[in-house]
Amino acid sequence: MSSAIILKLECTKNLKCSPSTVFVGDASGNARRWVIGSAWPYIYAVPHLGNLIGSVLSADVFTRYLRLKGDDVIFVSGSDEHGTPIEVEALQLGIKPKELTDRMHEIVKRLFELWEISFDNYTRTESPVHKEFVKGFFMKLYNNGYIITREDEVPYCPKDKIYLPDRFIIGTCPYCGYPYARGDQCENCGRLLEPKLLINPRCAICGSKPTWVKTKHWYLDLTKLEGKVREYVEDNTALPENARQMSLGMLKEGLKPRAITRDNKWGIDAPFPGAEGKTIYVWFEAVLGYISATIEYHRNKNSEDEWKKFWLDENSRVVFFVGKDNIPFHVILLPAMLIASGDPYVMPYTTASTEYLLFEGKKFSKSQRIGIWIDEALALMPVDYWRFVLIYQRPEGRDTSFTWHQALEIINSVLNDVIGNFIHRVLTFIATRFNGVVPGGDLKDVDIRYRDEALAHFKNAEDHYEKIELRDALLETVEIARVGNKYLNERQPWELIKTNKDEAGTVITNALHMVKASSIALWPIIPRSMEELWAMAGFGNLRWSDAYEPPRPGTKVINVRPLFKKISYEEFKSMLKKLEEIRNEKDKGKYPWEQVWLPK
Numbered sequence: 001m002s003s004a005i006i007l008k009l010e011c012t013k014n015l016k017c018s019p020s021t022v023f024v025g026d027a028s029g030n031a032r033r034w035v036i037g038s039a040w041p042y043i044y045a046v047p048h049l050g051n052l053i054g055s056v057l058s059a060d061v062f063t064r065y066l067r068l069k070g071d072d073v074i075f076v077s078g079s080d081e082h083g084t085p086i087e088v089e090a091l092q093l094g095i096k097p098k099e100l101t102d103r104m105h106e107i108v109k110r111l112f113e114l115w116e117i118s119f120d121n122y123t124r125t126e127s128p129v130h131k132e133f134v135k136g137f138f139m140k141l142y143n144n145g146y147i148i149t150r151e152d153e154v155p156y157c158p159k160d161k162i163y164l165p166d167r168f169i170i171g172t173c174p175y176c177g178y179p180y181a182r183g184d185q186c187e188n189c190g191r192l193l194e195p196k197l198l199i200n201p202r203c204a205i206c207g208s209k210p211t212w213v214k215t216k217h218w219y220l221d222l223t224k225l226e227g228k229v230r231e232y233v234e235d236n237t238a239l240p241e242n243a244r245q246m247s248l249g250m251l252k253e254g255l256k257p258r259a260i261t262r263d264n265k266w267g268i269d270a271p272f273p274g275a276e277g278k279t280i281y282v283w284f285e286a287v288l289g290y291i292s293a294t295i296e297y298h299r300n301k302n303s304e305d306e307w308k309k310f311w312l313d314e315n316s317r318v319v320f321f322v323g324k325d326n327i328p329f330h331v332i333l334l335p336a337m338l339i340a341s342g343d344p345y346v347m348p349y350t351t352a353s354t355e356y357l358l359f360e361g362k363k364f365s366k367s368q369r370i371g372i373w374i375d376e377a378l379a380l381m382p383v384d385y386w387r388f389v390l391i392y393q394r395p396e397g398r399d400t401s402f403t404w405h406q407a408l409e410i411i412n413s414v415l416n417d418v419i420g421n422f423i424h425r426v427l428t429f430i431a432t433r434f435n436g437v438v439p440g441g442d443l444k445d446v447d448i449r450y451r452d453e454a455l456a457h458f459k460n461a462e463d464h465y466e467k468i469e470l471r472d473a474l475l476e477t478v479e480i481a482r483v484g485n486k487y488l489n490e491r492q493p494w495e496l497i498k499t500n501k502d503e504a505g506t507v508i509t510n511a512l513h514m515v516k517a518s519s520i521a522l523w524p525i526i527p528r529s530m531e532e533l534w535a536m537a538g539f540g541n542l543r544w545s546d547a548y549e550p551p552r553p554g555t556k557v558i559n560v561r562p563l564f565k566k567i568s569y570e571e572f573k574s575m576l577k578k579l580e581e582i583r584n585e586k587d588k589g590k591y592p593w594e595q596v597w598l599p600k
């Protein structure tokens, strides 16, 4: 990024603001370029709110921010649909795995659209482009000498008569003693595991003791890559603390070869000579989806080579959004694979890893009905309310708990009382007292002081967005509205207008400027409401730097109405009742795609 140039934004006549730095791109005049990837949801069920905030929603907010800045962004993800868990689920339902994932992919894709997730490409691991890319990629690793074979003993359940995939074997974690660790990973301490490491292993389906059967598998030889991966992690100053600590911990223990093939059938055929009948372990192929989805997007636009500008150019930044359980695969294993390919891939800029979101203090659990799933949420409240609440409670730095009590407090006291009221006060005043025409006027020192205070919060929001501190960015936008309310209370345009209409016009136009700035900083989080506001206030489509421009006098304010409303205790109780009804209805469905709420 050394060739980046910074443009000093000139303040307009009325604006004595300190010049803000606005990034306009590199020396060739190009905007910054980004690949934003959110973790691929495993597609046998609808994601819950904790899944959403950890990956997809956070990635969407950051992507929208970058687009406002005028950056060149591609936002990709897709359905992770292979592997034994889905194979077993389909078997139990008496259907083919692909029927299950075809249906669930369409449903989850639709739900993300309803959540206003602005993917450029939400694809799937069954995509032919992905399969072809994965096979070619692994053959490069093979030809470069990073793939080795080993005879291995794998767990087999004699009662269920299947090879047990890693997450279908449960036992005690050798590192932390957690008694329900899965064979692939301990969800208590986050360490990657192998089934053989588990103490007292048992079959997750029937609970019986597995036997061990000899089979040959293909391994990624991580020992050879350890030095370069360590360099990557140590030099990466953008990594959040949790990702950094967990990765350094893994590196300290040493990287060992990891099996990348499996004996199950539902997956991408392993391309190695002699590996007939084996498939690539889902984890290792799904992470390559970020690249194949970029290729697919450009191939569909007949500009296939464009993908290289995103992945093979050192000026491009690749950012992943994942929950903390996904850190090892994104910070250690994918970078290792990129290095092993020998191709000049840009190394991921950072992995924005959140902590866990709990629900009323407990882990989400479908069977115990703890939590809210993203389909149900849509039936209860407008999507922007959810987006606002979830970003407000984004688990940055520590686990946080979603509670209904806090959610209602945030909607009623912050979204409605602070932001909504400020916007509405300003717009209705212009509509009723100035015939809906923005008056304009010359600012006095007191007006400039308030405006600069508001714009300082806007700049703070920008700094937080740049560091992917989305929660703090949101809190700064709330401050803009607080300053605006304080300003109106001090200057009292409703009093001024009795004696000095011009000055009242100046004040309300200046307040509208603060509305504009806050709406720009809020658009990534609540895009639907902010676009409604932009239409009402005659702002048109705004970009980030427009916050420093006062609203144009003469612009028409139209169709003014409140953007948000409070949720009363009565309404809250009926929401809970509705949730109960939806769940009872969902429980009647036999197939997973029947256990989903979708708007009629």
Ligand SMILES: [Zn+2]
Residues within 6 Å of the ligand: 173, 174, 175, 176, 177, 178, 181, 186, 187, 188, 189, 190, 191
């Ligand atoms: Zn553990």
Ligand SMILES: [Zn+2]
Residues within 6 Å of the ligand: 157, 158, 159, 160, 203, 204, 205, 206, 207, 208
């Ligand atoms: Zn069993």
